[in-house]
Amino acid sequence: MRHLPPSALSIGVNSHGAVTRRVFLGGLVGGLAGLSLGRPLPALAGDLKKRGLSCILLWMAGGPSQFETFDPKPGADTQGPTKAIPTSVPGLHIAEHWPHLARRMNEVALIRSMTSSEGNHGRATYLLHTSYAPTGGVTHPGIGSHVAQELGPPDSDLPLFVSIAGPSVGSSFLGVKYAPFVITNPEQPPDNLPSPVASGRARRRLGLLTELEAEQANGGAAPLLREHQELYAQTARLVLSPRTAAFRLDQEPRSVRDFYGASSFGQGCLMARRLVEAGVPFVEVQSSGWDTHANELPGLQKLIPPVDRGTAALLTDLKTRGLLERTLVIWMGEFGRTPRVNLTAGRDHYPAAFNLFLAGAGVKGGLVLGATDARGVEVIDRPVTVPDLFCTFCRALRIDPRKEKDSDVGRPVKIVEKGRAVRELF
Amino acid sequence: MRLGRFRLALYILLCVALIPLHAAGPLLRPAPEDTARRVDAAFARALGDKAALPPLADDETFLRRATLDLTGKLPTAEQARAFASAPDRARLVNQLLASELYAVNWGRYWRDVLTYHTPASNNYLRWELFDAWWTRQLRDNRPWDQVVSTLVTADGINDEVAPVNYLTALYGNPVEIAATTSRVFLGVQIQCAECHDAKGGPTWKREQFHELAAFFGRARLVQHKDVEGRGTPYAIEGREDGQYGMTDKKDPSRLIPMQPRFLTGESVSIDATDSERRAALARFLTSPKNPWFARAYVNRIWSALVGWGFYPSAIDLGTASPSHPEILDMLVNDWVASGYDVRWLFRTVAATQVYQRQLQPPPAPSKIAGPAVCPQRLRPEQIFEALLSTLEFDENDKSIPAPAPSAAPAARRHVGLRHMFYHNFKVNPSTPQAEVHGTIPQALVMMNSALVHVYTSARGKTVLGRLLAEGRSDEQIVEELYRRALARKPTPSERLICRRYVSRVGDRHEALEDIFWALVNSTEFVTKR
Numbered sequence: 024m025r026h027l028p029p030s031a032l033s034i035g036v037n038s039h040g041a042v043t044r045r046v047f048l049g050g051l052v053g054g055l056a057g058l059s060l061g062r063p064l065p066a067l068a069g070d071l072k073k074r075g076l077s078c079i080l081l082w083m084a085g086g087p088s089q090f091e092t093f094d095p096k097p098g099a100d101t102q103g104p105t106k107a108i109p110t111s112v113p114g115l116h117i118a119e120h121w122p123h124l125a126r127r128m129n130e131v132a133l134i135r136s137m138t139s140s141e142g143n144h145g146r147a148t149y150l151l152h153t154s155y156a157p158t159g160g161v162t163h164p165g166i167g168s169h170v171a172q173e174l175g176p177p178d179s180d181l182p183l184f185v186s187i188a189g190p191s192v193g194s195s196f197l198g199v200k201y202a203p204f205v206i207t208n209p210e211q212p213p214d215n216l217p218s219p220v221a222s223g224r225a226r227r228r229l230g231l232l233t234e235l236e237a238e239q240a241n242g243g244a245a246p247l248l249r250e251h252q253e254l255y256a257q258t259a260r261l262v263l264s265p266r267t268a269a270f271r272l273d274q275e276p277r278s279v280r281d282f283y284g285a286s287s288f289g290q291g292c293l294m295a296r297r298l299v300e301a302g303v304p305f306v307e308v309q310s311s312g313w314d315t316h317a318n319e320l321p322g323l324q325k326l327i328p329p330v331d332r333g334t335a336a337l338l339t340d341l342k343t344r345g346l347l348e349r350t351l352v353i354w355m356g357e358f359g360r361t362p363r364v365n366l367t368a369g370r371d372h373y374p375a376a377f378n379l380f381l382a383g384a385g386v387k388g389g390l391v392l393g394a395t396d397a398r399g400v401e402v403i404d405r406p407v408t409v410p411d412l413f414c415t416f417c418r419a420l421r422i423d424p425r426k427e428k429d430s431d432v433g434r435p436v437k438i439v440e441k442g443r444a445v446r447e448l449f
Numbered sequence: 450m451r452l453g454r455f456r457l458a459l460y461i462l463l464c465v466a467l468i469p470l471h472a473a474g475p476l477l478r479p480a481p482e483d484t485a486r487r488v489d490a491a492f493a494r495a496l497g498d499k500a501a502l503p504p505l506a507d508d509e510t511f512l513r514r515a516t517l518d519l520t521g522k523l524p525t526a527e528q529a530r531a532f533a534s535a536p537d538r539a540r541l542v543n544q545l546l547a548s549e550l551y552a553v554n555w556g557r558y559w560r561d562v563l564t565y566h567t568p569a570s571n572n573y574l575r576w577e578l579f580d581a582w583w584t585r586q587l588r589d590n591r592p593w594d595q596v597v598s599t600l601v602t603a604d605g606i607n608d609e610v611a612p613v614n615y616l617t618a619l620y621g622n623p624v625e626i627a628a629t630t631s632r633v634f635l636g637v638q639i640q641c642a643e644c645h646d647a648k649g650g651p652t653w654k655r656e657q658f659h660e661l662a663a664f665f666g667r668a669r670l671v672q673h674k675d676v677e678g679r680g681t682p683y684a685i686e687g688r689e690d691g692q693y694g695m696t697d698k699k700d701p702s703r704l705i706p707m708q709p710r711f712l713t714g715e716s717v718s719i720d721a722t723d724s725e726r727r728a729a730l731a732r733f734l735t736s737p738k739n740p741w742f743a744r745a746y747v748n749r750i751w752s753a754l755v756g757w758g759f760y761p762s763a764i765d766l767g768t769a770s771p772s773h774p775e776i777l778d779m780l781v782n783d784w785v786a787s788g789y790d791v792r793w794l795f796r797t798v799a800a801t802q803v804y805q806r807q808l809q810p811p812p813a814p815s816k817i818a819g820p821a822v823c824p825q826r827l828r829p830e831q832i833f834e835a836l837l838s839t840l841e842f843d844e845n846d847k848s849i850p851a852p853a854p855s856a857a858p859a860a861r862r863h864v865g866l867r868h869m870f871y872h873n874f875k876v877n878p879s880t881p882q883a884e885v886h887g888t889i890p891q892a893l894v895m896m897n898s899a900l901v902h903v904y905t906s907a908r909g910k911t912v913l914g915r916l917l918a919e920g921r922s923d924e925q926i927v928e929e930l931y932r933r934a935l936a937r938k939p940t941p942s943e944r945l946i947c948r949r950y951v952s953r954v955g956d957r958h959e960a961l962e963d964i965f966w967a968l969v970n971s972t973e974f975v976t977k978r
Contacts, residue, residue, distance in 0.1 A: 199888035215893035243808030258892035
């Protein structure tokens with residue numbers, strides 16, 4: 024096993040109080056050999072005092088029905104069999120499928136007057152992740168990548184944007200550092216993260232790689248070689264980092280895992296909390312199956328309980344740990360569903376009026392913004408556009424929505440081009 | 450020599466007889482080797498006598514470089530043997546250009562250039578059909594002006610008429626189609642002018658952008674709902690009436706109808722039909738009088754092969770002057786004279802000493818590169834092909850996990866393992882080399898994926914397992930692993946490092962697995978040298 028001289032190694036404390044270890048690539052040999060250090064880093068218990076803001080997006084892929092979530096219309100011909108139940112906020116009723124969340128509505132700002140014109144899954148998913156309608160000419164970065172760039176510590180050995188159980192939207196021209204690191208299944212280690220060989224052998228063969236690469240160092244490919252070695256050093260740092268424990272749910276007590284519910288979504292919420300606690304600025308957790316064109320009710324009766332339980336547990340847990348005031352939680356999908364129940368007892372895509380909620384990071388709880396008419400067809404009070412919504416996210420996270428970023432198509436692109444933050448929520 | 454002169458005379462006669470198409474250009478169709486020689490001479494003149502130029506690359510390096518560039522694959526053992534026994538570089542290039550792999554490789558390149566940004570679903574982009582169409586254009590060596598004309602004038606349903614997919618993948622949106630057409634086929638970055646008069650570089654007026662978009666103003670996107678078993682594909686159809694309008698800045702509720710007018714000033718009537726508008730656009734785009742069309746293509750292909758461009762950006766010629774204007778002009782004029790012959794340009798660039806020299810480091814920002822190839826990262830499909838031939842796995846093997854990578858667009862360009870690699874490594878082919886960087890998921894897939902782990906193993910029906918079963922020595926095995934992964938022999942010091950590693954590890958199988966793993970994970974494996 025090879026060791027670097029101590030001078031080649033620096034251990035420091037970053038702006039978030041996280042212990043960092045940086046291996047300086049002193050020449051090309053040694054870059055990866057530096058990884059052979061046996062000393063484990065202390066896992067971060069969470070120096071929360073200095074930790075910045077974070078955001079958790081709970082993404083309901085397919086487009087959740089407002090009638091069966093948070094804007095029921097009891098008595099209307101459009102409502103169907105789902106009933107409304109009271110919540111912890113006096114006078115606020117939501118669909119009966121959400122008993123756990125009903126008790127947490129005092130933490131939540133509900134927007135019932137979202138409106139957009141994108142009714143295609145791909146286009147609307149893009150819109151609700153970027154604030155822009157897709158154009159085909161420029162790929163806009165997702166909000167996760169913007170938040171990762173704006174709020175992420177520069178020297179993190181964990182990814183700055185983690186997407187659980189869904190691909191999210193990529194970082195485009197913001198580059199690889201802010202691309203979503205995708206966890207396919209929260210109950211298993213991330214794809215390709217665990218080394219298939221023991222860590223001793225992993226270090227040994229990284230050392231061999233460095234040694235062989237040094238042979239190439241003098242040719243015309245030297246700059247690429249340097250970059251490749253830096254990338255491998257960074258990746259190996261992640262693979263061998265004790266902080267990847269943030270991805271390991273088996274380190275949580277059984278009681279906590281049960282509290283979030285034995286579902287992929289619930290466990291994803293728990294991982295989101297662990298990641299935010301470890302300093303990851305943006306985590307998305309996806310729930311799929313909301314595209315309920317047919318036999319809606321039986322589908323939702325299966326789909327909603329784990330989401331209800333996981334979401335409510337997340338809000339409770341964040342609140343208890345003092346993290347909610349620093350974490351913006353967003354629950355939304357790409358559009359709503361038609362007031363009219365179709366011939367196959369389902370509802371179709373409906374972007375004209377839909378609902379979603381925000382919590383934490385200074386957003387007032389127990390608040391309802393906007394309204395649709397008695398049949399849930401039209402927004403009749405305080406319409407909120409998608410750019411308005413994204414300006415609101417930015418405000419909660421203290422990011423300037425008009426900040427321009429250099430794109431790869433020759434013109435700068437703002438984080439959000441249009442819209443205004445919804446002031447009433449703060 | 451007499452015969453040669455006779456041939457040339459006959460050739461000229463034929464050209465005069467058969468190709469009176471480009472009356473504005475010279476009638477002589479230049480031979481690639483001649484143009485290449487003049488390009489090299491011009492570089493030598495520009496640099497002066499004292500300039501120390503890198504020597505020519507050895508045959509092994511040239512074979513890997515040309516095979517990757519033209520066919521997207523590593524050379525096979527058979528190709529390596531054949532080329533070693535008769536190392537004729539021009540003949541090799543001709544063979545590669547004649548192969549189906551060339552057509553597939555460059556077809557995929559252009560598919561990615563045109564559809565990289567679009568998140569469109571399969572209904573908007575029938576990529577299999579679009580891919581096959583591109584392959585056919587390259588296989589048939591269709592002249593570039595005809596290819597581009599076909600794309601901008603296409604109409605019909607996109608699962609019947611392949612080139613229509615260019616327009617449907619951009620949602621039939623005149624603004625996006627105009628911006629992409631201008632950027633990709635002209636290298637003119639005019640989209641800024643969509644909202645305001647462009648500043649910096651060439652000054653485009655806002656009107657000019659919308660006049661360009663107006664060529665597509667009567668092309669309408671229509672979804673076909675009633676096509677049995679084909680999903681709901683989209684079509685581009687001409688509209689009888691209606692005008693493309695630019696928003697009036699003074700009164701944003703008002704649209705100002707725009708007359709289609711090209712960047713060089715030619716226009717058609719505001720009453721022109723959709724097909725008249727787009728046919729006129731195709732003429733203006735591909736006219737030899739258009740200063741950008743040929744320059745953008747030549748600059749792009751040169752950059753793709755040589756690793757640096759006369760202009761730093763393939764999609765924005767306007768913001769800088771070219772590094773060697775007289776050499777670019779020479780290539781552009783000869784290529785136009787060739788009749789926009791796509792294979793001709795590949796042949797010409799590959800015949801230059803610039804392309805055949807040893808690698809030089811990429812130039813520092815704002816510095817001009819020397820007349821040699823700069824290293825380039827392989828494109829995603831090239832990396833996958835390299836892995837496929839190095840490790841010898843079945844790309845349709847469902848037993849190897851291929852976790853879906855992040856942010857794959859709805860219309861998947863591939864499935865299974867190829868999809869996993871393609872999306873992990875995907876990059877816009879128009880991106881300048883200096884802006885292409887590796888990612889952590891890419892490194893993870895190479896370091897830790899089940900695919901690489903299983904197929905670098907000494908156990909089972911693997912390359913290494915077979916070599917061991919054949920009773921080869923460590924030395925022979927190392928040599929074969931280098932040939933497979935890097936298409937070259939190991940250097941003496943590499944042999945030494947490997948030999949020492951085997952004895953240090955003790956376990957022979959484990960040590961050879963690690964060597965194989967290290968070669969696949971090396972910079973060289975993912976780099977064009």
